Amino acid sequence: MTQDQLKQAVAQAALDLVLPQLTAKSIIGIGTGSTANFFIDLLAKYRMEFDGAVASSEASAKRLRTYGIPVYDLNSVPELEFYVDGADETNEHLELIKGGGAALTREKIVAAVADTFICIADESKKVTQLGAFPLPVEVIPMARSHVARQLVELGGDPVYREGVVTDNGNVILDVYHLNISSAPELENQINNIVGVVTNGLFAQRPADILLLGTAQGVQQLKRPKA
C-alpha cells in the first residue's frame, strides 16, 4: 500500500469510530495536514449528520467550507467531543510531535478542549523515541534569536523555517538533535522560554486513541484515561 492509501485507511477508521456517536448538534474538531484532509473529504459525505466543525488552521477551515460544512469559532463552542488530527511522530504512550505544517498552536488549543483526541497516522510516524523529526517551535518574531540561543542551551540545533508565517503571524524554529527522553518535561521547559508561543510536543495532552495505518490493516491503540 502507498502512504496515501494508509492515510486514507486511517481517515476511514476515524470516521467509522466517530460517525455512530454524532448527533445533529455535534461539532467536530478538525486537524491540519494531508491525513486530516483525507478525513475532511470522507466526513463531507455525511454533512447532514452533524452541525459543523472547529478547524485548527485556515487551510482546514477553507477545505471544510468548500464542502459547505459550517466552521465555528472555538470561543462559541462549549464542548467538543472529538478532535481528529494527524501527527509527524508518535510513540507508544501516544505522545506526539506535531507542527510539520506549522499549525501546532491552534492544534494544541483544539486538542486541549476536546474530550477525545483521535490521532490518525500511517506507520512511518510510529517511533520508539520522539525526536528524529525536528521539533517545531512557534515563536514571536522579535524573540527568534533569543529563543534560538535558549534552545541551543537545551542541546538542540534550531533552524529558522524561512518563508513560513503561521496563522497567528509568528515564525517557526525547527529544532534538530534534541534528546527527548521525557517529552512532558521538555514540553514544559521549552514553553517556559520567553517568546515561545508553544512547541510541537503533545505530551502534557497526548492523543487518547491512535489509529495507525499498517500494511496489515489499521491498528488501534488507546491511552488509559487518567
Ligand SMILES: O=C[C@H](O)[C@H](O)[C@H](O)COP(=O)(O)O
Ligand atoms: O502542523 C501540522 C500538523 O501538526 C500535521 O498534523 C502534521 O504535520 C501531520 O501532517 P500529515 O498528515 O500531512 O503528515
